[in-house]
Amino acid sequence: MTTKKITFSSQTVNYYFDASLDKLAELTNPDNTFIITDENVFAKHKRKFTNWRTIVLKAGEAYKVQATVDSVIDQLIELGADRKSCLVGVGGGVVTDITGYIASIYMRGIQVGFVPTTILAMVDASIGGKNGIDVGIYKNMVGLIRQPSFLLYDYSLLKSLPKEEWVNGFAEIIKHACIKDAAMFKLLEENKLTAFQKDKVLLNQLIQRNALLKSKVVQQDEFEQGDRKLLNFGHTLGHAIENSYELSHGQAVALGMVVAAALSAEYKKFKEVEKLVSMIQKYGLPAFAEFDAVKAMQVMQSDKKRVKGVIHYVLLEKIGKGVVTPLTPQQIEPIVKKLAQPSK
């Protein structure tokens, strides 16, 4: 086990890498802790939840909504959760987002920790304190920024993770490499997905590298005034199409990264579009897909990241160097339209 500490504005987060879920009993008071997980994780790791009071959610982004929050709050009241209670979200990004949100608002805020069970949650979703729920087609429209007390990484939970979920997580790993870490981009070029799946040492190094990369970006700009925006690389278009099509988050972000790369070629003289496309495809992600460009532009303009009239788009100057660039919808639209019709 490796431990790290990173201090944010109002909370120090403890990271336990390559740890075991059993460690939870040391980190919290089991008598006043409530685990929140989803039915998939619960079914696959049932024995690990013995002795813990556990609230089991339906699985999937469709349930990252207010109705789920309402139901969990009713259950917490029923179970007698109080101000000293701790919530632990064990699951993917949907579970950690919703658990973090509920912990922020229940009795005006109680303690929370996360045990991410997917690559996506390990390297991205569970880190940085952003939490929240979707409202209609708008992702994370309601939520907060509030750091958890701890993050516990138990790689044995990945054993049951389907291949498409590994692929899903690697979209964010590629994103991190693009905006901040050219050396990691090389490492990803030199290896392939199965190597990380088979070699726990290699995997642990990659997860730590990504978790700490994201944590440090967030630490320097917790409330997203500047550098943290880089983490939205691929997400502006990604979020605009994710809920309207049958796309995983990783697939949507992959498509979004290609659009952002094309915009970077147009407005930042970025020369490595092909390299990024190859990388995305190597890790089993889509680089191109047909989608409704007009609708995507509309959703993009209602996204919470929009400030009247202008979209702060994350572009690349080169692999490893992201830059936030204000673009007008008029500058974005032609390229989105072109990429939305890959077959034509």
Added chain:
Amino acid sequence: MTTKKITFSSQTVNYYFDASLDKLAELTNPDNTFIITDENVFAKHKRKFTNWRTIVLKAGEAYKVQATVDSVIDQLIELGADRKSCLVGVGGGVVTDITGYIASIYMRGIQVGFVPTTILAMVDASIGGKNGIDVGIYKNMVGLIRQPSFLLYDYSLLKSLPKEEWVNGFAEIIKHACIKDAAMFKLLEENKLTAFQKDKVLLNQLIQRNALLKSKVVQQDEFEQGDRKLLNFGHTLGHAIENSYELSHGQAVALGMVVAAALSAEYKKFKEVEKLVSMIQKYGLPAFAEFDAVKAMQVMQSDKKRVKGVIHYVLLEKIGKGVVTPLTPQQIEPIVKKLAQPSK
């Protein structure tokens, strides 16, 4: 107009006493500001809302619930509110609580200011950053602590305030005097309600004194680890009966203060129960009423202020000096039972 500034952990709050609602146009960008008010305030002051985009809520505590939050969020999305938008809650405590809560969670937090229109909101509800909604019979079960950017006091809004709402607010003024300000207790003894209603100078002094008293208590203990708990004087029992009976918040708190005074006599040698009872009655509030003591004890033990087994009760050593005292339900129950049957 008098202005004051008080700096909290992550926000400086600007206070504008004896100001005019028109000043709002200086404090916010009218093009990106959304007023939230209720149908009573809107009907009485319709002209003041001309030129402002206004969301009008149904009036009353019954609407301080998630369904209202859901509806306002849908309207904000529809109206194109973005991260730079400002919400302004114009109303009583229900409106400022719900506006503050929505501003905290919409797009992970946007700017908010309050224009309290009742005595209760002016001296208490709009101050201190606590916001939230009720869940079933549990008051403020869900919410946050987050300070507004400004508080604007326009006493002309009080013209339409019914007498019972004046009385309602004076419960919190009496509470402030009890826990922190023996001189104000004297001032209240020497005057009566109609004097404050008629004399704007006297009223402005009283409102400022109370707003600043509460603000300073909160400033020293924003996240309620210690002194801020004093502000719960009368509220432990008050909250436990308020939603179960046809009681105003002030009436519930008045009854709660008498119970707390009786507990203070029992456990703190408090000698001024009669003085407090007279004061409560002088300002038109009830000192005694019949209620279900068993149910009240149950709700009290589910209150979010409870930490397993013990209730942190605010007692008085003397008028002007409140103290937080941990009491067991067994210590509280006999006195609650006695006072719940005033006629026997």
